[in-house]
Amino acid sequence: MAMEIGEDEWKVCCGSSEFAKLMEMSGPLTSEEAIWTARDTWFNLVNVTDWLEAFSAHPQIGNTPSPSINSDFARRSVSEQSTAFATTSASALQELADWNVRYKQKFGFIFIICASGRTHAEMLHELKERYENRPIVELEVAAMEQMKITELRIAKLYSDKARVVSETDSSSSPISTKPQEDRLRIIGGHLNVAAEAKSPKRSRPPITTHVLDVSCGAPATGVEVHLEVWSGTTGPSFGHGGGGVWSSVGTSVTDKDGRSGPLMDLVEALNPGTYRISFNTAKYCPGCFFxxxxxxxxxxxxQKWEHFHVPLLLSPFSFTTYRGS
Known part of the structure; x- marks a missing residue:
């Protein structure tokens, strides 16, 4: 069932004013549509300043919120952390606070992690590991954690609204079971991340990429990108072709944000197989080692229903990649 959600409610879900504005402009959405629209908005439409606004709306992990314009958002964060810190010792909290200070000094924003279901020890371990990241990598990791938080809050928002509908309907039609079915579908659809028989409708192609120039800490604009799929009776193997060829799927060039345009059609199910994304780094960075x-x-x-975001972090003498979201 599609629901009208106000800008203030969307901001409690995310913390970014621009995100909330764009979500409200999307009109009435079903719970499934809301999740996919939120992902597209967060990763493709808002900018880094909006990411940082959402990060700053959180209280530091383990702390109580100070009064703020978006205090409902901060109180929700504390509630999500409450189980992890219910039995934590004072010394353990102090260690976490000390590491939070070090983290913010290095990256410029507070440590963001989806605290639901995490213990204090797990979060401290994650903080120490992520502290070793390069700033441009950690920014993306924090953004992905923020989206996990946002998705859980969207699920709760729709669940709460469905419960109100249920209570309203039950007063006039006690034997109706549809609201209860709606609640189960909403909660099950968003809090269970196991593979489903049918995928939600995609809002972007299933394979995407972007390029960041870590030598200057900025998006790499104008990089030619090619996506190919292996065609053959056997897959490609190390050192030889394996009885097949690479077939072109699509090409694009990165924009001012370092993101490529569509490399393939917007399909629901991605064909299983081996894919290759190639980047013309010589044209972007003449004289670079690669x-x-x-x-x-x-x-x-x-995995055919999943999304594959495969970014490139490039410098003249090194590159790294990972699977994003």
Whole structure:
């Protein structure tokens, strides 16, 4: 069932004013549509300033919120952390506070983690590991954690609104079971991340990428990108072709934000197989050590409904990649 959600309610879900504004402008959305629209808005439409606004709306992990314009958001954060810190010792909290200070001094924003279901020890361990990241990598990791938090809050928002509908309907039609079914569908659809028989409708192609120039800490604009899929009776193997060829799927060029345009059609189910994304790094960075970079990855049958975001972090003498969201 599509629901009208106000800007203030969307801001409690995320913390970013621009995100909330764009979500409200999307009109009435079903719970499934809301999740996919939120992901597209967060990763493709808002900018880094909006990310930082959402980060700053959180109280520091383990702290109580100070009064703020978006205090409902901060109180929700504390509630989500409450189980993890219910039995934590004072010395353990102090260690976490000390590491939070070090983290903010290095990255410029507070440590963001989806605290639901996490213990204090797990979060401290994660903080120490992520502290070793390069700032440009950690920014993306924090953004992905923020989206996990946002998705859980959207699920709760729709669940709460469905409960109100249920209570209203039960007063006039006590035997109706539809509101209860709606609540179960909403909660099950968003809090259970196991593979489903049918995928929600996509809002972007299933394979995407972006390029960041870590030598200057900025998006890499104008990088030619090619997406290919392996065609053959056997998959490609190290050192030889394996009885097949690479077939072109699509090409694009990165924009001012370092993101490529669509590399393939907006399909629901991605064909399982081996894919390769190649970047014309020589044209972007003449004289760099790598004249081109190719990233090869596999998509299995069970993953065909998933999204594959495969970014490139580039410098003249090194590159890294990872699977994003």
């Amino acid at each position: 004249p081109y970079v190719s990233i090869v990855f596999q998509v299995t049958e069970s």
